[in-house]
Amino acid sequence: MEYLLLIYSRESDWAALSEEARGALYKDYYEFTEGIRKSGHYKGGNPLQSVTTATTVQVRDGKTMTTDGPFAETREQLGGYYLVDAKDLDEAIGLAARIPGARMGSIEVRPIQKM
């Protein structure tokens, strides 16, 4: 099965990290990504630019409405994602728990709907 692992955290927490701590975190991300590439779980993934760069688009009655900011103002913001292949939810949870961001934020695990 495929799962999308959505990485949520407070951008303010991320910004508050020292240069050194941020470097260490990048290194952890690199190692995690390499690890799941080798194990064959990795299907894709990327960090996202800050939520301050987000744009929300809606089409109503054929008219496009564009607004600045994310769709929902929440305490934690979507900061990146992985697309993984896992045997079942337990394996997906195991992968999610290894994402460095799980230590400071939350990972939402969503099964992909095949079409």
Next chain:
Amino acid sequence: MTLAEPPPHREIERVFRTERQRALATVIRLLGGDFDVAEDALQDAFAEALVRWGASGVPANPRSWLVSTARHKGLDRLRRETRFEEKRRVLAWTEPHFEPPDLSVLEGGWDGELGDDRLRLIFTCCHPALAAEAQVALTLRTLCGLGTEEIARAFLVPVPTLAQRLVRAKQKIRVAGIPYRVPPPELLAERLDAVLCTLYLVFNEGYAATAGPALLRLELCAEAIRLGRLLVELLPEETEARALLALMLLHHARRAARLDGEGELVLLEEQDRAQWDAGEIAEGLSLVEDALRRGGAKPYALQAAIAALHARAATAAETDWRQMAELYRLLLGVQPSPVVELNRAVAIAQVYGAEAGLAILDALEAQNALPGYHLLPAARADLLRRLGRVAAAAAAYRSALELAGNPAEQRFLARRLGEVEALLAAAG
């Protein structure tokens, strides 16, 4: 060969009752973890059994007959659903829907039971990715075979709410890929905690709420104990499962003495201990000793040891409060919670006097550690009453009364409030 006397309906129904849960647990596995299809298929198999067995007698291994019949019927259903799903998919793909299971995998031979499928079922129903109330509902539905209406009544929720809860849980198991298995060793401890927690929730729902349809509630206790026994039988090395069974038995043993003739709540110290079930207490004591010896001071073992101290005292006055306070102190270490602290305060009051207990309760109240919990003001009221501080006791009883939700507890608190108010009036 002479034909056996056709078995009466009652006999067939008895076989269904005893075999249903185990058969269901296996059929779910054989149908790729699909709860709904398995339940329907087993129902179809029962219907066929009524006809077949009625004519030719109950087979030598009825469970095996039921499982293989249900498996065939389930596969037929899945084939039909797969075709239907393919057609439906073209029309709408907005609602969550399911990958049709790989039927070629399921169509292989049936290799009989693989270990005990009920253990897989327990761990799947209590998977932490399901909400706690869904775990409880699913456990009662699939492992205990209770009906949706019975479960809804027991938890005082509308039937459609409960039905919806079950539908969502089963859908999540399928769509999110919750595996149908006993967790591997590295996950077992954490997952077993979730299972024990669910069983204890079921038990407490039956035990703590004496209001409403009382009999049904006792049934919840009995079901939790039955599942606890099953867990102990299937996982004999897990001492916390053993301790939980002990804890439930030791509480359940008091049921006859907990309410008086008028249905009023009787406090532990005022209960007629002769009415306690001696057999359940003996079993509980032996389980808790074993759990403590092999597993050490873990949360359920300590709670069971506390219940065991009450069970061992022939009269309330003979309770070993010193050891009780010590057990609560240990429990606070492994499972810090204001409720445990409250109970420790009650034990401390017995050993070192009401003032000492009251100091702990006052601190809890000052921290607002248990907002809305009626037992804190109720415990304070009791100690204040013993200290002769009747005005303060009356005020605390009033707060407790406002928060208590259970009619039997409300009547008990009102009675106590009446007593201290009478003392107040007499003092003038």
